Amino acid sequence: MTDQSGSSTTRRGFLQAGLAAGGAVATAGAARAAGDPLITEVQPWARFTGVGVDAVPYGLPIKFEDDVIRRNVPWLTAETMSSVNFTPIHALDGTITPQGCAFERHHSGAIELRKEDYRLMINGLVDRPLVFTYADLERFPRENHVYFLECAANSGMEWAGAQLNGAQFTHGMIHNMEYSGVPLRTLLEEAGLDAAGTLKDKWIYVEGADASSNGRSIPMDKALDDVLVAFKANGEALRKEHGYPVRLVVPGWEGNMWVKWLRRVEVMDGPVESREETSKYTDTLADGTSRKWTWEMDAKSVITSPSPQSPITHGPGPLVITGLAWSGRGAIERVDVSTDGGMTWRTARLAAPGQDKAVSRFYLDVDWDGSELLLQSRAMDSLGYVQPTKDALRAIRGENSIYHNNGIQTWWVKPNGEAENVEVS
């Protein structure tokens, strides 16, 4: 606050002073030559108080960010209860996806299930079938891990060519969160696996409590490796749309397997071959045969800015090119960026060393000369797997795979800074 209001300490005097100052701001255009009025003139926010604590007991982003929201593509699905929307990755930075804008995929809508009504059953080839309450789960030793979840159909609309104009729509079926939960191994061992005999050829079937009864079969090796029964994400309870109160976390594997509202784990001799692992989430090749059990999400990356929804709004000069990279088979080792459609590449800077099955943020800081760019990024993971071009993938799989499109994305950035989703030779 400045001293302009003089000695008046009454409420009325304070209000009058405020009105006078407001009038001064409104007529201040001529002062620009002397300096930026945002600096040279006292602004309302520098004079009056803001809102007090508890004005919003649980905060939302400030209204100026109200375009940073999930969006769907209405023509994709019959209606929203069995549909998907997309994370606004073009507008985010860092690696952790806030829950409130992390994409949703429901098969029968997001249900409301109270912790008190939550039950988790472990049955099948176990020594003793068990039922856990939510309170039971909280008493097991807990772990924290950051993992990405990518829908197998992310970029699926792009198999036949560039279609959707925005990183949110082409690559936004992904989020990356820090999960707190109990290793599934702990719960399976609590039920006892002696009854299963040899574990190598055994499976588990996991199922949700919602009306879709989404269920998937997972080999026991994976179940005992790094699968987590999670109840917190980014430090707080899971959101309803992400499976509150408990979801499965299946690191590196396609999002459909991360069963929400997890209610049952059955130890079995073989896979159930449920609807979601036969009629869906199988990848049809050019000759009409289909791959099944394509669980791992291969290394992939995308430049999130500049991109069609995040154009360059400044002229030539310093430009931050940034994006996300991830691999379901390990950690990101390196990301290369091309500004000429893949003729030459430069290695970008990773904001932090890659973490196992988690998103990495990369940056390439360039001096843009204002000419057009054909921007691409190319991820490389700890296996040495290098993200392929879309043409290389299509040469092997054809155009009907729907799922697992991890091809290199191209943005055509024009001299005016606008960007478009294109394919290049």
Place this chain on the structure above:
Amino acid sequence: MSKYRNLVIGTALASALLAGPALAGEYGLGRTATPEEIAAWNLDVSPDGTGLPDGSGSVEQGETLFVERCAVCHGEFAEGVGRWPKLAGGEGTLDRADPVKTVGSYWPYLSTAWDYIHRSMPFGNAQTLTADETYAITAYILYSNFLVDSDFVLSDENFLDVEMPNADGFIVDDREKVEFPKFIREPCMEDCKDSVEITMHASVLDVTPGTETDEEAAAAQQDAAPQDEAKAEPEPAAPAGPDPELVAAGEKVFRQCKACHMIGDGAKNRVGPHLNGVLGRTVGSVDGFRYSRTMAEMGEDGKVWDAESLGTFLENPRDYVSRTKMAFRGLSDAADREAVIAYLSTFE
């Protein structure tokens, strides 16, 4: 569990012989699931028939059930309505552009269909089909795919005899063998290709939401389905009608309804009846729409849709009209209901 359970830790042999309380795990947390609880949830069916209950159902019974419970979305011949899944047809299309994947053309195991229908269908009213009804509906879907004759009866006994045409159409993920040799390599950094040309623009087929043309483009996409040929673009509200802001809000709410209901000039029946003039209309009275029996009977009793009854229906459709075909879960927010009813009232 009891302290008794803790006593038997480490004495697996003894407790196995006792066949008494469950052996404790390391933490002694949770309780033993009862046989009744396991039976209630352990419903999955495997390809070898494990999990199938006793029972049977005929194609003929299935047809009646299908028309009543499934056809609203899947069509009377399982051909699919609008963007809802087709369950029949598509044979010979898997190696073409835009393959049609149905139970007949694609699904490798019949157990998958039975299990999914039994546990997850009908959409919006899951787990209401008995085992016999599920056998019957499954039989009808097989018949719709020309895989069985019209007098066929499906049961737990002949279940494994049904041959699924695409049973051998799947291979286990071979990316490690086929793709790794190509993609695990030292990446090229310089002179990776001689020239670069743009070969395709997303703006050519601009179907991105939020762009000016996306509505038309989406409409063009949907035009592939014949029932979508007329796109509902409502006229603005007449003067002296309801509050324009409320109507505008209602138009947004109506997006949730558009998948199934058309309104405005040229509106036709789709998954649901057209909604022109729905306020003041006798319940269940649109020509050519097959209503649920409950809905039709309400109309025969002279019931007319007004703002109040429509509001009650929209709050929880199945509470107000039991066995309605409308799978929509309802609008829980009173403001949304008021807005959408104001919007509906602008169409005569």
